[in-house]
Amino acid sequence: RPIVYWFRRDLRLADSPALVAAARAAGAEPIVPLFVVDPRAGRGAGPNRWQFLASCLEELDRQLGGALTLRRAPGVGGAAAVAAIVAGFAAEVGAEIVVASGETTPYGRRRDRIVAERLAAEDRRLLLLDTPYCVAPGRLRRTGGHPYRVFSAFYRAWLAEPVEAPYERPAARFDALVSDGEATDLVDAAGRGYDVSPSWWRDLPLGPAPHLPAAGERAAIDRLTQFCESALPQYDRHRDRPDMAGTSRLSADLHFGTLHPRTVRDAARKTVEGPALDRFLAELAWREFFADVLWHRPDAAWHSWDPIGRHLAVDDGPQARERFTAWARGETGYGLVDAGMRQLLSEGWMHNRVRMVSASFLVKDLHLDWRWGARWFLWHLVDGDIASNNLNWQWVAGIGTDAAPYHRIFNPDRQAERFDPDGAYRRRYCADLPARLSIVNHKAERAEALTRWAAAKAAVRHESTAD
Ligand code: FAD
Numbered sequence: 001r002p003i004v005y006w007f008r009r010d011l012r013l014a015d016s017p018a019l020v021a022a023a024r025a026a027g028a029e030p031i032v033p034l035f036v037v038d039p040r041a042g043r044g045a046g047p048n049r050w051q052f053l054a055s056c057l058e059e060l061d062r063q064l065g066g067a068l069t070l071r072r073a074p075g076v077g078g079a080a081a082v083a084a085i086v087a088g089f090a091a092e093v094g095a096e097i098v099v100a101s102g103e104t105t106p107y108g109r110r111r112d113r114i115v116a117e118r119l120a121a122e123d124r125r126l127l128l129l130d131t132p133y134c135v136a137p138g139r140l141r142r143t144g145g146h147p148y149r150v151f152s153a154f155y156r157a158w159l160a161e162p163v164e165a166p167y168e169r170p171a172a173r174f175d176a177l178v179s180d181g182e183a184t185d186l187v188d189a190a191g192r193g194y195d196v197s198p199s200w201w202r203d204l205p206l207g208p209a210p211h212l213p214a215a216g217e218r219a220a221i222d223r224l225t226q227f228c229e230s231a232l233p234q235y236d237r238h239r240d241r242p243d244m245a246g247t248s249r250l251s252a253d254l255h256f257g258t259l260h261p262r263t264v265r266d267a268a269r270k271t272v273e274g275p276a277l278d279r280f281l282a283e284l285a286w287r288e289f290f291a292d293v294l295w296h297r298p299d300a301a302w303h304s305w306d307p308i309g310r311h312l313a314v315d316d317g318p319q320a321r322e323r324f325t326a327w328a329r330g331e332t333g334y335g336l337v338d339a340g341m342r343q344l345l346s347e348g349w350m351h352n353r354v355r356m357v358s359a360s361f362l363v364k365d366l367h368l369d370w371r372w373g374a375r376w377f378l379w380h381l382v383d384g385d386i387a388s389n390n391l392n393w394q395w396v397a398g399i400g401t402d403a404a405p406y407h408r409i410f411n412p413d414r415q416a417e418r419f420d421p422d423g424a425y426r427r428r429y430c431a432d433l434p435a436r437l438s439i440v441n442h443k444a445e446r447a448e449a450l451t452r453w454a455a456a457k458a459a460v461r462h463e464s465t466a467d
Helices: 017-024 047-063 076-094 106-121 150-161 186-191 217-227 232-238 251-256 261-271 277-294 318-329 335-347 354-363 370-380 386-398 414-418 424-431 444-464
Strands: 003-006 031-037 068-070 097-101 125-131
Touching: 003 017, 003 076, 017 031, 017 097, 017 125, 031 047, 031 076, 047 217, 047 251, 047 261, 068 076, 076 106, 076 150, 097 106, 106 277, 217 232, 217 251, 217 261, 232 261, 232 277, 261 277, 277 386, 318 335, 318 370, 335 354, 335 370, 335 414, 335 424, 354 370, 354 386, 354 414, 354 444, 370 386
Parallel strands: 003 031, 003 097, 031 068, 097 125
Antiparallel strands: none
């Protein structure tokens, strides 16, 4: 019997244990590759991520010799619609087994449960292997079986896990088997999945970004090779400098699975050792930590992990929206924040240091809800990822795991002096900008943020004594 291979966040042929297993199960029979465009899974993603996905799929289809079948779930259908499509496809091609790489997001897990049930009802099976992580979320536990709450302890456990070598690309025969009567134009089908942004974003720049990175497995491997040859040896010294090409820029590849982190980790270990390697592995582990946190606390995607977040007063109304608009357009008057927000609009990516500074500015200088900013980032970022994005936002806001002391509030000018000392980064994105007055006074807003924090803390104390 042929085997259906359902591609999701693993848009590659190399280093894929699930694909290896599918090839073994198929034997002499073909593997029938399927991708389901699922607007529910891409909810909140703007054109940048959809375009990147479409390019990944185009290349994947080329690698599969044109055998990839693309089906599109209706926007509102969610998991049940996807289940109907996968089950219908398996029946059409006469497959009993559907193989896929495991999903770990709250929606992905729910959807896979529903798909598995639907297939089981028809005497078929969904076989899930591997995840988009080196260590599957949910696997590492503290003594007593409790989930990790602090990165440093998680990281020690993560490092101690045995490292698998990357898997070879299997020798398999791919065949579409059925001619696809539905949308065969990948770009068009993926592009139609756009979500609706909040209506008051109407006048804001929603993309697409003019300078998106090259997408697909080949481009990802090239990026990894280039990074190992150039920036990795100085990673620990240059990673915080937005004016330098000091980081890997592999985040979108890891998100869509054109590379597995196993491959990245293996390449890094073979290239360097010492502080550069340690620092790089720690960043890969942050990604895995946040996926682990979300695994245990699916509600933490949009509700603050720490109860204090529920009590923190945020601004709303027309002035708050005006301030958000200035932030989103890169017109706050703070050079590093503005350059970052403009890099986001132009490339669908922003340097990590600047993500931290601009996120902090939204929360602590503008006193806006972190979710507004998280949503804007998710819309534009090519690497937009519910775990990494939303838990990093909470980390910056001081309401997530590992909360840094709240009074450590980034001063955007001081950050610019330290990490963009010659102003090269700011000039690159804001050269055409006339010098403008800052929309707020950092010193005054810092004091305001601390007052609100103290009030929230008192409210939490009150709540716990009232219990
Ligand atoms: P490198 O420095 O080369 O790091 C290698 C890889 O490690 C990255 O590709 C990424 O997968 C992972 N990584 C690095 N730093 C972090 C981190 N702090 N948290 C989690 N993973 C990390 N990353 C995303 O992938 N998607 C997001 O939606 C996202 N949103 C963010 C929002 C905010 C407010 C902040 C502060 C950070 C966010 N990050 C997000 C984390 C980080 O900024 C990016 O992963 C990084 O900038 C990507 O660039 P790079 O690939 O060159 O990173």
